[in-house]
Amino acid sequence: MVEAFGHLIKIVIGPGFCLGCGTCVASCPFSVLELVDGKPTLKGRCEACGMCFNQCPQTADFKEVERHVFGRNATEGEVVGIYERSFSSKARDAGILVRCQDGGVVTALLAALLEKDFIDGAVVTGAPDLPWFPKPVVATTREDLLKCAGTKYSRGAISTGLRDAVDLYKCGRVAFVGMPCQIRAVRRMKSSTLAVYRLADAVRICVGIFCVEALPYEVFFKKVVEGQLGINLADVAKFDIKHGKFVIYRRGEPKRELDVGALRQFVDTPCKICFDFASDLADISVGAVGSPLGYSTVLTRTPIGEEAFELAKSAGALEVRPLKDVKPGIEAVKRLSLKKMREALEEIGRQQASGQPLPVAVESVSSAFKHET
Ligand SMILES: Cc1cc2nc3c(=O)[nH]c(=O)nc-3n(C[C@H](O)[C@H](O)[C@H](O)COP(=O)(O)OP(=O)(O)OC[C@H]3O[C@@H](n4cnc5c(N)ncnc54)[C@H](O)[C@@H]3O)c2cc1C
Secondary structure: OOOOHHHHHHHHHOOOOOOOOOHHHHHOOOOOEEEEOOEEEEOOOOOOOOHHHHHOHHHOOHHHHHHHHHOOOOOOOOOOOOOOEEEEEEEOOHHHHOOOOOOOHHHHHHHHHHHOOOOOEEEEEEOOOOOOOOEEEEEOOHHHHHHOOOOOOOOOOOHHHHHHHHHOOOOOOEEEEEOHHHHHHHHHHHHOOOOOHHHHOOEEEEEEEOOOOOOOHHHHHHHHHHHHOOOOHHHEEEEEEEOOEEEEEEOOOOOEEEEHHHHHHHOOHHHHOOOOOOOOOOOEEEEOOOOOOOOEEEEEOOHHHHHHHHHHHHOOOEEEEEHHHOOOOHHHHHHHHHHHHHHHHHHHHHHHHOOOOOOHHHHHHHHHHHHHO
16 A cells, blocks of 8 residues: 555644655655645645655654665664764854854855865755745855855755755755754655655765754744744844853844753654754764864764765865864763753653654654663
């Protein structure tokens, strides 16, 4: 029996596990799916081809996908996933450093990959329409990349950007930048036996960013930041999470801070059950934790990740030190990874106790992680 959109509604969308990544929409060969208020919606006749179900990151068997990427599963000790080398790094370009979130490694890496003709374009996340509302952007120039530097703390429909990169921009070699769940979506596409190969095969490199949790745009940014705190989102220069504080930097005004713990109430179920902090399935993972302020922690995980990072380094785009030479180093990344796994397991336990069947992505790893944590 083909598992089609009806199954996706029953198992993922209906129970509230949909990530809104847009992978099903991007891969529907009949173009009858659309995102309405961030959720996939049928706009025509479903041909029951099963493509949407088989691309959804929530129906993926995480361990199976991990084996597809690395040829094996992470061992008990590999709590930040499988990786080759770890670095603390920073962009050398002053223009990138003023716009980036941490060390600007993601933007500098992509700019170097474009310049060296390693990729034709990059699917990144900008906020072209509404302030801080994440939307996929196909970047084909350094200027495009610069406009998308910096973190938007909500999830966007990034996979529709991959469709645009391939179908509209005719990119055959794409860098895809995403949070752990979004990288899982692309890896699911690349490992599925039923896949839209024109999209999956176009992804040359997956750059994953670290992520504890995302904050829903309407619920948090509109209602809390704008509504309750009275901060116009258009006046915000940067949002950041550092040392347990969510910091709001406003242009010409004092910064505002909220305790990160207080944000948990706004986090939705797909984030609460997510156990992947360090984008374990990426070719290269980048985050702030582990490195000094203003630097990025980089984990190169696969041969293509190593090659791309070396290319950017040798092009002079990055200042690079081994992560073991800086404080707090890899132990801090491990601590956050374990914390995220523990919290996900608690939430999974709560969901199971209420009789709620869980998506395959969660089921497949929860028993393994129970063992590890
Ligand atoms: C929701 C969220 C939570 C995070 N939590 C943590 C954390 O707890 N600890 C930690 O160390 N790091 C976290 N990060 C990652 C961190 O904020 C930086 O993205 C990372 O350190 C890279 O910094 P950079 O200066 O190299 O990136 P930059 O050069 O500034 O580039 C940032 C890149 O991130 C992409 N991006 C921005 N917003 C989004 C988004 N919403 N979805 C997908 N891609 C996006 C852009 O496309 C851009 O290419 C989080 C990121 C997100 C989106």
